Amino acid sequence: MEPSPLIGPASTLGYPAPYWFLLGFKVLGFILHSVPMSLWLAGTIAAMLLNRYGHGHARRFASRLMQQMPLIIAAGVNLGIVPLLFTQVAYYRVFYPATILMAWPWLSIIVMLAVAYYGVYLHVLGLRGQAGWLKPYTGAAGWLAALLFILIGFFFTNGFSLMTNVGAWRDIWQHTSIAAAPLGTALNSGDPTLLPRFLMFLGLALTTLGAYALLDAAVFAGRESPEYHRAMPLLALKIRIPGLLLFALCGTWYFFGALPQATRDYMFSTWHAPLTVLTALSPGLACPFVLLLIRRFSRALCVLAAVVQFAAIALNAVSRQIVQNFELKPYLDVAAERVNMQWSPLILFLLLFVAGLGVLIWMIVQVAAVQRRELKHQPAGKKH
Amino acid sequence: MHYPWWHVPFITAPMLIAAIAVVHVLVSHYAVGGGLFLAIETRHAYRSANRDYLAYLKQHAWFFVLLTVAFGAITGVGIWWVIGLASPLATEMLIHIFVFGWAMEYVFFFLEIASAFIFFYYWDRLAPKIHTAIGFIYAGAAWLSLVLITGITSFMLNPGSWPQHPSFWVGFFNPQLVPQVLARTGGALLLTSLYVYLHASFKVKEPRLRNLIEMRSARPALLGAVLIVAGGMSWLTFLPESARSALLAATTLNVLMLLIFALTAIVFIVFYIGPYRNPGWLSPGFSILFLLFGLAAVATGEFVREAVRKPFVCYNVVLCNQVLPSEASALQQRGYLNGGTWTHAWVARNYPQVMRGGEVDAPALLTLSPEDRRSLGEVLFMYHCNDCHAPTIGYSGLAPMIRGWTPEMIDESVKRPEQLRFFMPPWMGTPQEAELLAAYLRTVVPPYPGGMQTGSAQ
Numbered sequence: 013m014e015p016s017p018l019i020g021p022a023s024t025l026g027y028p029a030p031y032w033f034l035l036g037f038k039v040l041g042f043i044l045h046s047v048p049m050s051l052w053l054a055g056t057i058a059a060m061l062l063n064r065y066g067h068g069h070a071r072r073f074a075s076r077l078m079q080q081m082p083l084i085i086a087a088g089v090n091l092g093i094v095p096l097l098f099t100q101v102a103y104y105r106v107f108y109p110a111t112i113l114m115a116w117p118w119l120s121i122i123v124m125l126a127v128a129y130y131g132v133y134l135h136v137l138g139l140r141g142q143a144g145w146l147k148p149y150t151g152a153a154g155w156l157a158a159l160l161f162i163l164i165g166f167f168f169t170n171g172f173s174l175m176t177n178v179g180a181w182r183d184i185w186q187h188t189s190i191a192a193a194p195l196g197t198a199l200n201s202g203d204p205t206l207l208p209r210f211l212m213f214l215g216l217a218l219t220t221l222g223a224y225a226l227l228d229a230a231v232f233a234g235r236e237s238p239e240y241h242r243a244m245p246l247l248a249l250k251i252r253i254p255g256l257l258l259f260a261l262c263g264t265w266y267f268f269g270a271l272p273q274a275t276r277d278y279m280f281s282t283w284h285a286p287l288t289v290l291t292a293l294s295p296g297l298a299c300p301f302v303l304l305l306i307r308r309f310s311r312a313l314c315v316l317a318a319v320v321q322f323a324a325i326a327l328n329a330v331s332r333q334i335v336q337n338f339e340l341k342p343y344l345d346v347a348a349e350r351v352n353m354q355w356s357p358l359i360l361f362l363l364l365f366v367a368g369l370g371v372l373i374w375m376i377v378q379v380a381a382v383q384r385r386e387l388k389h390q391p392a393g394k395k396h
Numbered sequence: 397m398h399y400p401w402w403h404v405p406f407i408t409a410p411m412l413i414a415a416i417a418v419v420h421v422l423v424s425h426y427a428v429g430g431g432l433f434l435a436i437e438t439r440h441a442y443r444s445a446n447r448d449y450l451a452y453l454k455q456h457a458w459f460f461v462l463l464t465v466a467f468g469a470i471t472g473v474g475i476w477w478v479i480g481l482a483s484p485l486a487t488e489m490l491i492h493i494f495v496f497g498w499a500m501e502y503v504f505f506f507l508e509i510a511s512a513f514i515f516f517y518y519w520d521r522l523a524p525k526i527h528t529a530i531g532f533i534y535a536g537a538a539w540l541s542l543v544l545i546t547g548i549t550s551f552m553l554n555p556g557s558w559p560q561h562p563s564f565w566v567g568f569f570n571p572q573l574v575p576q577v578l579a580r581t582g583g584a585l586l587l588t589s590l591y592v593y594l595h596a597s598f599k600v601k602e603p604r605l606r607n608l609i610e611m612r613s614a615r616p617a618l619l620g621a622v623l624i625v626a627g628g629m630s631w632l633t634f635l636p637e638s639a640r641s642a643l644l645a646a647t648t649l650n651v652l653m654l655l656i657f658a659l660t661a662i663v664f665i666v667f668y669i670g671p672y673r674n675p676g677w678l679s680p681g682f683s684i685l686f687l688l689f690g691l692a693a694v695a696t697g698e699f700v701r702e703a704v705r706k707p708f709v710c711y712n713v714v715l716c717n718q719v720l721p722s723e724a725s726a727l728q729q730r731g732y733l734n735g736g737t738w739t740h741a742w743v744a745r746n747y748p749q750v751m752r753g754g755e756v757d758a759p760a761l762l763t764l765s766p767e768d769r770r771s772l773g774e775v776l777f778m779y780h781c782n783d784c785h786a787p788t789i790g791y792s793g794l795a796p797m798i799r800g801w802t803p804e805m806i807d808e809s810v811k812r813p814e815q816l817r818f819f820m821p822p823w824m825g826t827p828q829e830a831e832l833l834a835a836y837l838r839t840v841v842p843p844y845p846g847g848m849q850t851g852s853a854q
Contacts, residue, residue, distance in 0.1 A: 017744075020398030020737040024720070025492040025562070082466070086509050089469050093502055096473075100480065100491045108484035109738075112400045115481045119412075122474035129466045182741070185400065191771065192742040193403035193778035196481070357496035357564045361503070368503040375514055375530060382521045 016343045018181050019105050026352035027101065034102040035333070041094025043329045047322065048088030050217035051224055052081065053165050056132065057158040058221055058251060069243035073225055075139055076233065078154065081132045089125070102346055103175065110175040113184050115196025117167045124160040131157035162214075167199075169210040174200035176339035208266035211258055216328060218255025219295040222248040223321035226305065230314030234387045244314075245305035252302065259295050267292075271335075278338050279331070291331040294324035397719050397727075397736040399484040401779050406790035409482035410716075410783055414702055416478050418695045420471035422587070424542075425580065425694065427464035427508070429588030431538045433616055434460065434515070435531030440612070442524040448605050452596070457516045459595050465512050469505075483783075485718040486552075486709040493558075493567050494548045501544040507537040542584065543577055550576040552710045553701065554636050559712050571634040579627025583694050585620030586663065589613045590690040593671075593683035600678075607675035614672035621664035624693075628657065636711055639704040642819045649703055652696045659693040706784070706819040715821045716783045724824050731758050732776060732825035739779055747772070758826040766835070773836025776829055784820075788840055798837065800844030810834045 027034060055077050062074035099107055111118045131153040137143040138150025174180070177200055188198045200206055229236070229244040267276065279288045301317035304310075340346060402409045434457055441450040479487045491498070511534040515527070522530070550572035551558070558567040592613040600606045632640070643649050663686060670677040709716050719727065727735040733743050734756040743756050747768065750760040761772065777787060781794065788795040798806065810830045813820040823830055 017741050018737060023488055023492050024722075025489065028492060028495050028564075083513060086465055086469065086513065089473060090506055090509050093473065093476075093505070096476070097491070097495065097498055097502070100487070101495050104484075104488045104491065108399050108480055108488065112402045112481055112484065115402045119474075119477055119481060122416075122470060122477050125473075126467060126470045129470060133462065133466065182745070185738075186745070189400075190403055191774035191778045192739060193401045193775075193782065196402050196404075354496055354564050357500075361496040361499045364500050364503045368507055371507055371533060372510055375510060375533070378522060378526050378530070379514055379518060382518060386521070 016178070018109065018185075019178065019343055020109075022105070022349050026350035028352060028354040029358055030351055030353075031102060031347045031349065034098050038095050038098035038102065039329055039333050041091060041096075041098060042333075043322075043326045045088060045091040045095055046325045046329060047220065048084045048091065049165075050220035050325070051077075051084045052088055052128075052161050054214060054217035054221045054255070055084070055224070056081065056128075056154070056161050058218070060154050060158050063154075069240050070247050072236070072240060073228070073244065073247060076228065076236075077224075078132065078139060079136050080228075080232075082129070082136060085129050085132060102349075103340075105344060106175045106178060106340060109181060110177075111171055112196060113181065113188070113194050113198045114167075114170060114174060114200070115194070117199055118171055118196075121164050121167050124164050128157040128160035128164070131160070165214070166210055169206060169213065170200045172336075173203050173206050173209060174198075176336055177203045177205075178340070178343045204270040205266060208262045208270050211262035212266050215255045215257070215259030215262060216295055216325070219252045219259065219298070220255075220321055220325060222250075222252030222255060222302070223298055223318045225251060226302070226314035227318035229309075230311040230318075234383065235390065238309075242309050245302055245309065248317075249299075249302050249306065252299065256295055256299075263292060275335060275338055279335065284334065287327070287331060287334075291327045294327045295321075297321075297324060397485070397717075397723070397732075397739075397779065398488075399718065400738045401718070401782060402481055403778055403782060404482075406786055408782060408784065408786055408791050411791050413475070413478050413482050414699065416471060416474045417702075418698050420468070420475055421583075421698050422691055422694060423464055423468040424472060425584040426460075426587045426591050427468045427584075428538045428542045428581070429584035429586075429616060429620070430460050430464065430591060431508075431512070431531070432535040432585075433588045433592065433613065435528060435535045437612060438531050439528045442528060446608075448602070449608060452600060452605060452609065454516075454519045455599055456592065456595055457519065461512055461516045463591075465509060469509065483709055483714075483718065485720070486714040489710060489714055490548060490552075493562070493564065494551075496564065497544055497548055497568060501541050504537040504541040504544070508534055508541060511537065539581070542580055546576045546580055547573055549701075553639065553705055554634060554711055555713055572631065575627050575630035575634055577627070578623050579631060579697070582620040582623025582625075582627055583697070585616035586624065586660070587620075587690050587694060589615075589617035589620070589667070590663075590683070590687040593678060594680075594687050597678050597680045597683040603676075606678050610671040610675040610678045614667045614670075617667045618664060618672060621660050621667075624660050625657070628660075628697075635704065638818065639711070642704045642706060643700070645819075646703070649700055652700050656693050656696050656700070659689050659696075663689055663693070707814070707821040717780050717821055717824075718783065719821070719824060724822065727824040728826070730826075731756055732780060732829050733761075733772070734758075735824075736779055739775060742775060743772070758828040761828045761832060769832050769835045770839055771836075773832040773834070776825065776833045777836055780824065780833070794837070795840045795842055799842045801841055803834070803838055806837050806841065807831075807834045810837065 059074040059077045059081075062070045063078075066074060134143065134146060135150050135154035135157065138147060138153075143150050174184075180200065180202055184198045184200075184202075185192075185194055188195050225244050225248040229241050233240065233244075267279075271279075278284065298317040298320040301313050301320065305313050305317070337346065404412060407415075434453060438450070438453050440446075441453055511530050514522075515530050515534055518527070518530075547568040547570070551567050551570045553576075554570055554572040555567055556570040558570065592609065596606065596609045596613075600609060632643075635643070643653065666686070705711055705716075707716050708714060709718075712721060714720060715724075723735065733739045740756065744751055744754075747764065750757050750764065752760070761769070764772070774787075777794075784792055785797075786793040798809075801809075807830070809816050810833050811823055811827070814822040825833070
């Protein structure tokens with residue numbers, strides 16, 4: 013039997029905007045979400061390890077990172093809404109069945125996220141000496157949060173890989189249902205792309221964390237000592253090396269060992285080939301900047317390294333999107349759906365988006381002015 | 397029909413939506429009212445140069461951020477998660493109708509998060525005017541976020557003329573929008589006072605400051621109670637006829653509605669006589685009791701709001717068993733098993749002997765063995781009935797409901813459920829499929845309870 017009969021009919025309402033618009037926001041949202049998501053995925057565990065085994069500036073960075081983590085998580089959850097929204101608009105016919113098949117693990121993400129979030133808060137209170145009677149639990153809370161973030165990442169990879177692994181639905185469904193109704197206990201564990209894909213992203217997240225150590229030193233760590241700033245590039249390199257190795261190894265495994273031949277051929281055809289090669293190399297592109305920074309610290313170079321890393325995340329997201337559409341092609345042409353344009357709500361949204369951005373920038377300007385003023389008035393002796 | 401049906405034993409999948417939604421609402425409403433409270437009170441404290449009150453407000457802002465930004469945001473995403481799992485067709489429809497409504501709400505949500513963090517983390521660091529302005533940015537964004545989400549949730553109860561004129565604005569400005577915005581704003585203000593009381597009763601020891609907090613935070617509760625009553629009355633007025641009838645017909649819902657109004661009235665009277673006119677009442681016991689009252693009122697309101705929509709998830713748009721009303725008659729002709737994407741695939745794979753030319757042959761279903769007929773009846777139960785009924789024990793469990801029914805009664809009710817109860821969807825399969833479902837129900841129906849001496853000849 014063809015597995016495509018498990019994909020339901022298209023919505024009678026049609027897309028509210030052209031496919032390219034929905035796709036654009038989905039990919040843009042995912043790129044933006046990937047930054048904080050990488051930081052909590054790789055950052056929480058790295059911070060816990062650095063705090064346990066690291067010394068001096070490495071421990072200081074770990075402490076800084078964990079204290080920023082509540083904001084990072086808030087940003088990540090918030091930015092995650094955009095790709096989720098547009099995935100549900102354009103990919104609903106595969107998104108809902110896949111997540112229903114693994115409903116319990118999928119729903120558990122919310123519970124784990126809440127526990128991890130409060131675990132981070134508790135850990136931060138411990139770092140600040142404000143945990144009170146909860147002090148003995150602050151270390152465990154940090155480790156628990158780190159573990160849960162990794163598990164959340166793994167379940168997410170399951171969900172989104174199952175979404176395109178349509179061919180496996182029937183068997184998963186047959187084995188995990190009562191009277192044709194899924195119990196929602198499945199995982200996409202039979203998919204050979206699952207593990208390398210997850211580990212590849214973990215590698216990319218580590219490289220992002222390394223780049224963030226530089227960005228933090230350049231932009232947010234004004235009160236830290238010059239020695240701290242000079243130590244960050246080497247720490248960034250130490251974080252990035254295992255990340256690059258993991259990305260390279262699992263990327264090779266994913267691309268040459270797990271993806272079907274047809275997908276590989278597609279990703280090496282026409283203009284996809286340079287994109288594929290660039291995507292594979294992209295996490296390493298920031299390395300020359302890091303090496304230069306080890307010789308001489310420069311805020312501008314730090315920012316540049318972070319921008320290059322952001323481009324690497326963007327390239328990976330774009331390539332992933334191309335693969336996703338190709339994997340779905342035998343079952344579903346997502347671009348072919350009828351468009352029932354909603355002009356006025358779209359325009360109002362764009363206007364509010366611009367206005368909201370304006371308000372956000374105004375608030376950031378106020379905060380930056382405070383930071384500058386405080387830094388200016390800080391006595392030299394108070395610097396670490 | 398279009399999607400697989402997630403079977404959640406005992407409680408049924410939609411009850412998970414209710415559970416998460418109620419928990420979320422209790423925090424998200426505080427996120428709206430609390431933002432406005434903090435902005436107004438911080439401005440007042442700055443203007444009156446009341447350092448003690450300002451220090452308290454900072455403490456409260458930390459509590460507020462910890463609860464709303466973390467728990468509120470995650471449970472909000474949780475609702476989205478669970479509606480896609482438990483009610484996929486309705487979610488698909490809502491997302492396609494209101495995607496830009498959600499996108500607009502997202503803009504305000506982003507501003508909420510950013511301004512909440514800045515408001516708290518830059519306390520004592522920003523100039524008072526800027527600090528207060530950021531508080532008001534939060535309050536405005538949070539309330540607009542409430543309005544946008546309410547536009548979507550109120551659509552589910554009464555979409556107005558959307559089925560005839562399907563456009564974003566017709567759906568958004570539905571008859572239930574204003575009533576629900578009023579009631580939710582009221583709920584947000586009322587809950588805020590209760591949360592402030594809870595926090596202050598544990599944190600503030602100094603009597604003068606306690607009295608000040610008590611008096612000032614009683615005002616949102618009083619205004620909130622008035623808005624809840626006004627919103628609630630207009631909510632009743634603009635209910636579709638079937639929803640109002642469901643409310644009147646179901647004893648539980650009657651009692652719950654009465655409970656909401658009674659709890660709101662109690663909170664109003666006690667707040668007016670107590671904290672507002674005669675401060676000095678604030679104690680942990682008092683605040684816990686009143687927070688529980690408030691939580692009970694809001695949770696009950698949410699439950700009633702969900703319950704009166706039956707047999708729809710979205711009134712006149714999507715039926716609770718994930719079928720569009722426009723599909724009903726085709727399903728009755730072609731068959732429910734045939735019309736459902738997943739049910740069709742299940743039959744094709746497991747019962748190829750009843751397939752003719754790629755379609756399920758309805759008469760052939762009755763040639764199956766009794767065990768297979770029962771199994772397919774169970775499939776029909778899952779996809780037609782399990783959204784509201786647990787099979788045996790559990791939420792609205794069917795077996796206890798039909799205890800003692802004769803086979804004839806079961807047959808009749810399967811064929812015409814909407815005549816048995818107007819808030820049930822009609823049977824959407826063929827007569828042969830009705831027989832399969834009845835065959836399944838006959839195996840789960842418990843016998844008539846013994847030991848009753850009613851004097852009947854039975």
